[in-house]
Amino acid sequence: MEKTLNEAITLDEQDPLKGYRDRFHLPKQANGKPYIYFCGNSLGLQPKSVEKYIKQELEDWRNLGVKGHTEAKNPWMPYHEFLVGKMANIVGAKPIEVGVMNSLTTNLHLLMASFYRPTADRYKILIESDAFPSDKYAVESQLKFHGFENGLLELTPRAGETLIRHEDIEATIGREGEQIALILLGCPNYYTGQVFDMKHIAALGHEQGCVVGFDVAHGAGNLLLDLHETAIDFAVWCTYKYLNGGPGSVAGCFVHEKHAYQFDLPRLTGWWGHNKATRFGMRNDFDPLPGAEGWQLSNPPILSLAAILASLDIFEEVGMESLSEKSVKLTGYLEHLMNQIHDDRIRIITPANPVERGCQLSIQVATEGRSLFEGISRDGVIADWREPDVIRVAPVPLYNSFEDVFDFVSILKNRLK
Numbered sequence: 001m002e003k004t005l006n007e008a009i010t011l012d013e014q015d016p017l018k019g020y021r022d023r024f025h026l027p028k029q030a031n032g033k034p035y036i037y038f039c040g041n042s043l044g045l046q047p048k049s050v051e052k053y054i055k056q057e058l059e060d061w062r063n064l065g066v067k068g069h070t071e072a073k074n075p076w077m078p079y080h081e082f083l084v085g086k087m088a089n090i091v092g093a094k095p096i097e098v099g100v101m102n103s104l105t106t107n108l109h110l111l112m113a114s115f116y117r118p119t120a121d122r123y124k125i126l127i128e129s130d131a132f133p134s135d136k137y138a139v140e141s142q143l144k145f146h147g148f149e150n151g152l153l154e155l156t157p158r159a160g161e162t163l164i165r166h167e168d169i170e171a172t173i174g175r176e177g178e179q180i181a182l183i184l185l186g187c188p189n190y191y192t193g194q195v196f197d198m199k200h201i202a203a204l205g206h207e208q209g210c211v212v213g214f215d216v217a218h219g220a221g222n223l224l225l226d227l228h229e230t231a232i233d234f235a236v237w238c239t240y241k242y243l244n245g246g247p248g249s250v251a252g253c254f255v256h257e258k259h260a261y262q263f264d265l266p267r268l269t270g271w272w273g274h275n276k277a278t279r280f281g282m283r284n285d286f287d288p289l290p291g292a293e294g295w296q297l298s299n300p301p302i303l304s305l306a307a308i309l310a311s312l313d314i315f316e317e318v319g320m321e322s323l324s325e326k327s328v329k330l331t332g333y334l335e336h337l338m339n340q341i342h343d344d345r346i347r348i349i350t351p352a353n354p355v356e357r358g359c360q361l362s363i364q365v366a367t368e369g370r371s372l373f374e375g376i377s378r379d380g381v382i383a384d385w386r387e388p389d390v391i392r393v394a395p396v397p398l399y400n401s402f403e404d405v406f407d408f409v410s411i412l413k414n415r416l417k
């Protein structure tokens with residue numbers, strides 16, 4: 001046992017990113033020890049620098065009032081522009097393709113308003129059967145809104161399996177493609193952690209004339225994404241999970257460059273999507289900005305953008321490549337230690353292939369899963385429980401350590417006794 005703890009400590013010592021843990025506030029237990037925080041897939045931790053970034057805006061608001069729109073140290077009028085380039089780097093996109101605006105589900109609706117254009121022959125939406133509930137509600141309501149209530153097409157794992165097989169995705173698109181208006185999948189899926197081959201699915205869908213969108217809420221800041229290269233039409237994500245933007249923070253969206261100047265796309269609009277040169281001319285005719293910015297509605301909440309900016313600056317410093325490199329090792333280490341437990345009551349359902357997953361492992365628990373989850377929670381683990389039978393754990397490479405992983409597995413093992 002001691003030997004393996006030493007192994008974890010050595011891995012931490014060798015970790016080139018070890019210093020970043022100290023740049024975050026780690027929630028502490030009553031005994032003063034930090035929790036083992038494996039919930040960055042739900043709410044990322046607060047960077048210590050956030051306070052400074054928000055204070056700057058509070059100060060400028062206090063001292064400048066409305067003049068802050070143009071005279072603040074970081075003027076509020078173009079504030080989102082400070083974030084867009086950094087965000088584009090994180091998701092592998094060009095700046096013109098990325099928006100930082102609204103919330104995730106709102107962006108999903110706004111982009112479906114433009115990219116879900118059903119006709120009598122082509123109206124179905126393809127989604128995973130265990131998609132995140134908000135995505136499913138959004139999709140169902142769009143179908144209803146357009147009068148196609150029976151248009152939901154679900155990708156379901158085969159009987160006795162938990163993951164969706166790639167050949168089943170291919171077969172479904174091959175069989176139903178002509179009737180599918182929109183393919184919308186989560187990447188990775190929030191429940192199983194399964195990553196889909198976005199580029200291949202985009203190619204299959206486009207061949208059949210479908211629009212292809214992805215929800216990368218669990219991918220942004222986690223996977224090494226290359227959204228531009230995948231050629232998908234659009235994507236949405238939030239910034240409060242791996243991107244550490246704070247509870248309810250402003251969300252992200254991607255509209256592929258090929259649509260940047262397609263001004264005839266129907267869309268729901270607001271003044272922040274209007275040409276900046278004439279926005280305050282208060283003219284009557286809407287003149288959309290090219291690219292993702294053209295889907296902006298309102299002037300954004302600056303305090304939220306300030307917190308996100310603090311976090312994006314850390315991502316810029318670290319780089320997604322080195323984060324991803326550590327992530328593969330850290331999650332691989334977790335898997336390795338868990339595989340030594342040999343207990344029929346627990347099973348990792350997330351794909352074993354590092355290319356098909358990010359940092360999250362979903363642990364399916366056969367019996368009394370909820371009480372096992374409550375047990376490890378009492379022992380200082382913050383993870384999350386998803387009905388009916390899954391504990392999701394996400395060792396986040398920015399602030400989690402190999403020692404966290406080791407301690408987690410020891411606690412789990414102990415609770416299984």
Ligand SMILES: *Cc1c(COP(=O)(O)O)cnc(C)c1O
Pocket residue numbers: 103104105106132134135186190215217218238
């Ligand atoms: C977290 C998450 C959401 C949450 O939606 P909000 O609009 O941010 O509340 C939606 N979809 C997916 C796939 C998520 O992971």
